[in-house]
Amino acid sequence: xxxxxxxxxxxxxxxxxxxxxxxxxxxxTADPLHHVGxxxxxSVDVAREQATELFGWTAxxxxxxxxxxxxxxxxxxxxxxDRGAETAAESTTDGSGGDAL
Amino acid sequence: MISVSKLLCGLDAEGDGLRYxxxxxxxxxxxxxRKQRRPxxxxxxxxxxxxxxxxxxxxxxxxxxxxxxxxxxxxxxxDDLADYGAPVVLFSGxxxxxxxxxxxxxxxxxxxxxRPVLSTNGTLLTEDRAExxxxxxxxxxxxxxxGRRERNDEFRGQEGAFDRALEGIxxxxxxxxxxxxxxxxxxxxxxxxEGIVDLxxxxxxxxxxxxxxxxxxxxxDIQDVDLSREERREAVKRVCDMTREYHERxxxxxxxxxxxxxxxxxxxxxxxxxxxxxxxxxxxxxLRRNGGDPTGExxxxxxxxxxxxxxxxxxxxxxxxxxxxxxxxxxxDESNPLLHALRNRSDHxxxxxxxxxxxxxxRGGSRLRALSTxxxxxxxxxxxxxxxxxxxxxxxGGVDHGAAD
Numbered sequence: 001x002x003x004x005x006x007x008x009x010x011x012x013x014x015x016x017x018x019x020x021x022x023x024x025x026x027x028x029t030a031d032p033l034h035h036v037g038x039x040x041x042x043s044v045d046v047a048r049e050q051a052t053e054l055f056g057w058t059a060x061x062x063x064x065x066x067x068x069x070x071x072x073x074x075x076x077x078x079x080x081x082d083r084g085a086e087t088a089a090e091s092t093t094d095g096s097g098g099d100a101l
Numbered sequence: 102m103i104s105v106s107k108l109l110c111g112l113d114a115e116g117d118g119l120r121y122x123x124x125x126x127x128x129x130x131x132x133x134x135r136k137q138r139r140p141x142x143x144x145x146x147x148x149x150x151x152x153x154x155x156x157x158x159x160x161x162x163x164x165x166x167x168x169x170x171x172x173x174x175x176x177x178x179x180d181d182l183a184d185y186g187a188p189v190v191l192f193s194g195x196x197x198x199x200x201x202x203x204x205x206x207x208x209x210x211x212x213x214x215x216r217p218v219l220s221t222n223g224t225l226l227t228e229d230r231a232e233x234x235x236x237x238x239x240x241x242x243x244x245x246x247x248g249r250r251e252r253n254d255e256f257r258g259q260e261g262a263f264d265r266a267l268e269g270i271x272x273x274x275x276x277x278x279x280x281x282x283x284x285x286x287x288x289x290x291x292x293x294x295e296g297i298v299d300l301x302x303x304x305x306x307x308x309x310x311x312x313x314x315x316x317x318x319x320x321x322d323i324q325d326v327d328l329s330r331e332e333r334r335e336a337v338k339r340v341c342d343m344t345r346e347y348h349e350r351x352x353x354x355x356x357x358x359x360x361x362x363x364x365x366x367x368x369x370x371x372x373x374x375x376x377x378x379x380x381x382x383x384x385x386x387x388l389r390r391n392g393g394d395p396t397g398e399x400x401x402x403x404x405x406x407x408x409x410x411x412x413x414x415x416x417x418x419x420x421x422x423x424x425x426x427x428x429x430x431x432x433x434d435e436s437n438p439l440l441h442a443l444r445n446r447s448d449h450x451x452x453x454x455x456x457x458x459x460x461x462x463x464r465g466g467s468r469l470r471a472l473s474t475x476x477x478x479x480x481x482x483x484x485x486x487x488x489x490x491x492x493x494x495x496x497x498g499g500v501d502h503g504a505a506d
Binding site: 025058 | 174181418422425439479
């Protein structure tokens with residue numbers, strides 16, 4: 001298999017009211033650091049508190065990265081907008097709330 | 102979701118049909134079996150809402166939020182859900198009717214073999230829109246009303262919301278859509294409970310879902326109006342009494358309780374006292390098959406930006422994002438130790454839950470409320486209202502019921 005290009009950028013936000021923090025944990029020193037999702041928090045201190053509540057029972061290492069500083073790249077056909085080219089071509093609107101209100 | 106009417110009065114629960122009928126139609130047994138285990142997926146397809154409700158778990162805003170999934174992305178999400186075998190997608194918000202492409206998305210879900218249902222405040226549901234939604238394949242409309250007129254309007258932040266919600270209910274019914282009530286019980290509106298049921302049954306509504314307050318979004322900010330344990334027990338008893346009274350009068354309303362699986366244990370206790378031991382055992386068996394709190398297993402949530410949550414109320418923690426990989430891959434990834442542990446909860450529950458005789462029909466209740474205690478994700482739900490005697494645990498005696506591991 002040819003190496004992926006990772007030239008698809010997934011740059012939509014992961015949160016808006018509060019900052020989103022990508023969360024990584026390691027359960028033992030021999031383990032790889034593992035992405036376990038994200039928490040919403042206004043500051044890294046609050047994010048750390050939340051991550052500790054959720055994973056403190058098992059993790060020995062927590063890493064928190066601001067989602068808005070995290071650059072996400074995907075190979076062709078992986079990201080949502082890339083998974084269904086036919087679907088995208090058939091779409092008629094942009095899906096915004098628009099003037100329904 | 103616990104069907105009080107089914108358990109106490111033997112009525113077939115509409116929710117069972119909503120969840121499983123699509124799977125039952127499949128000719129392949131492995132697909133039927135697979136779909137039976139897949140979660141109902143709540144999709145908060147927008148954060149925008151025309152109201153500003155005090156208890157909104159999604160913390161919806163009146164203005165559009167950035168990063169909402171587009172129509173094309175929404176369709177791809179629905180394809181992913183169909184591929185994974187999700188039986189039902191619940192369009193929620195914000196207010197899903199704020200999306201002008203809602204009919205298109207509902208139709209797409211229906212064509213993909215997922216049963217589309219709608220959770221709405223009802224105020225934007227016109228006759229025309231209801232008709233188009235029915236034609237697109239919508240199966241059910243749940244309209245939120247939280248008390249009598251003045252109480253509801255104060256709670257929802259807009260005068261006239263109650264009357265417009267009733268108009269929406271009428272429009273939905275006129276279109277031939279199965280329509281039900283969603284009612285979040287708090288100290289403020291608990292007195293209105295029977296009155297609202299009486300009012301809406303007169304208007305032809307026969308399905309009533311009573312939600313316990315969960316502590317997500319703005320719901321976390323109003324814990325002071327949440328019912329006390331004693332008040333909660335009394336409210337649930339009133340739902341049980343009311344359901345039986347309606348059925349005894351020949352009016353077979355459907356009533357459901359959502360969001361606090363202490364209700365499961367309570368229903369067994371209630372049945373033992375009011376209906377009989379044999380029925381109580383039958384009810385407990387049914388609830389055991391039902392499986393207790395569904396967080397991270399039988400219910401999933403995708404928010405307006407594509408973040409996947411373990412329940413719609415738990416928006417502050419996300420397992421991943423459907424823009425990065427398909428929903429099914431995120432949901433199946435038990436390398437996440439929290440997801441794995443919550444699916445194997447009996448190995449981790451602490452405190453009185455560890456020794457509770459109703460653990461297998463409750464599974465600790467709300468993990469979000471448990472987290473609010475600061476005792477971690479496996480602590481007891483602080484809104485469990487069952488007595489030590491009922492659950493078979495002597496907490497007053499200082500017995501250590503710590504985690505099993």
